[in-house]
Amino acid sequence: MSEEIIALLKENVIQGRKTIEDEGVDESLDGTPGVLELTQSAIEKGIPADEIIMHGLTAGMQIVGEKFATKEYFIPDMLASAEAVGRAMDILKPYLEASNVETRGKFMIVTVKGDIHDIGKNIVAILLKGAGYEVNDLGIDVATEKIVEAVREDKPEYLGLSALLTTTMVVMGEIIEALKENGLRDKVKVLIGGTAVSDEYADEIGADAYCEDGFQAIKKLDAFQAART
């Protein structure tokens, strides 16, 4: 029974279906439980959280990644699957804490003061959550002092700053300065992204990395994680 649920979970991740009402890549699973319902069932059946993650969610995402690499899948497919996995992780979080299983890392993401654009930020948040990171999204147009305070409180390993406008990208540098002034700069890696910024700009303001898109964000975080261990 548990094998069946895990197999269905994996298949629904591949199809990017969160709930019973969701569309998949094709119609084969229409009207059947999605990732969230199956995750709940798996918990109720007593399947350990780490097994749900490893054999259901991660195994499904592995296949999604392969399909994306071979261009069978496109970004909407990847995002749908990542969002499903991310939401399943929310359900599993208390069980993981109870069993001392750690997430891959804490990532705080925010659109800086003066900027209300959040499509890119949201996509990055979905992808990272789907990749197993614990994501705290502070939202849009967030004041520098609030960001500094959140870093102090939440202690994320990574801070992602997003800005679309050339007029707001300068705030990224101000945030890094504020982190320094508050003695937090060496506690958190700062990654920046958005249309207006670049590798050069990351160097200029002293950020740790520039990410062109969500996929690059995963790669850079994974590299940072690998360097930590």
Added chain:
Amino acid sequence: MPREGILVHNPYERMTKEQVRQIHHASMQILTDPGLISFNRRAAEIFASNGAEVTPVSSGDHPTWLVKIPEKLVLHALDSAPRIVKLGARNPDNALILNGEEPRVYFVTGSETNIWLDVEFPTYVKKSDPKIEIQVPEFRPRRGTVADLCQSAHVCEHLETLDGYIRTVNIQDKDITEDNKDVNKFFASLNNTTKHVMSGLTSLSQLDNVVNMARIIAGGEEELKQNPIISFITCLVKSPLQFVEDTTDTFIEVCKRGLPVVVSSSPQAGTTAPMKEAGIMAQINAEVLAGITLGQLVNKGTPVLYGSVPVRARMDNLDDSYGAVETSQYNVDCSQMARYYKIPNYSTSGVCDPRTPGTQSSVERLFSDILVTLSGPQYLHCAYGLLECNSVFCLTQAVLDDAHFQMIKFFLRPARIDETEIAESLKQIREVVATPQKLYISYIRRAMRSRQISPPYPFEGDRETDDVFALAYKRMQELLARPVDHIDPATTARIFEEIPGLLRRQVDGLKTEG
């Protein structure tokens, strides 16, 4: 089921109804004053015996007649000319149904060019930094051959948007003569594509050989009538207003046999037609109507297409300028006139002025492809691979043009707005607005896989360098490697037994030239 082409809802029209009537009346006046000069005796006699005013103009070796065609004859002809013309195909699923009252567009190759453009990709090294190498397409023009025509038909068989095949290149092999050119060009085309094949005729003496070949392939006389796998293009009226001696003979004979035929006129605004729109439109319309009238007098009810290839002159050298904006205006107007008469329109777009593919070529061809398609002509020819007006054909360019037409066809899909779509959309909007991310991305996938989202441009490279031509060339090679459904061996053997002049190497291998 015939091919679908693309139905243009609300076709674009430049002229008001009153302007259409004005052009019609001007054309009627032209047909009686000044009338047409006929270099063809039979045409003059046919018109004379049907009530037209025909007067000898000159005698001797090249006698001519002045033919004044009364409106009544033209109107009778328009009544008897079929509104629906079927162009058959070896594969019946590739048949085309051209309805003069329905703006359903089919995309077709042609016309016949003398030059075939080969493409190579030599490597260039940057002088200041020899580590940097780039490959740049280089184009080599040469005379067209039978092998080229076969290769072109082969690739065109696999181009998704391409609905019919007009021979793309003039075959100029050493063993091709006036007496065997027609049978070889028709066989090369028919043997390498299962789509409809249309062509002009080089020699009237070969008409029956060509028709017999088509009859054998179609399965008999009646089968060819029901499924006319071939049709003809005739430019019987040379602008301004002259029935040509030889082509008019060909036209008359094709009409007698009842096979579909295009009455094509190609005036050049500024030289062989007035520069202004009203003038060239009145004249080309008169020229085409004169041809259609002759065809119906020869064989009442014979299927004809209103063929329009109007073009503006270049001001620097008086060559044709298919890239000129006015050329598209004239074609759009002709499409409207043909629809007014309810005769299917053979129209022109996609031809450009430069002799090699590149930016100018892309701009000019896409401009006319979009605009002329929007006007809803039934049979849009010249649309693939043509360069330097009608004199150069490049097969890789034809592959690129297929991508253009995929975009145009997608654009012309009818708007999907109805109660179901609205209800589904409202549900989506309410659901998404209630989520933290507020993204509609998860709803894209089903639409994407049911082809409701336009595909990406197929020749996009890494977006850093322009790889379009290299990728299109690769695609062309892939299509060449894909097999085509040739004429079956027994039928081929019978054709070679009964039809004189066919080159054996057509079935023994493409690459051998005589």
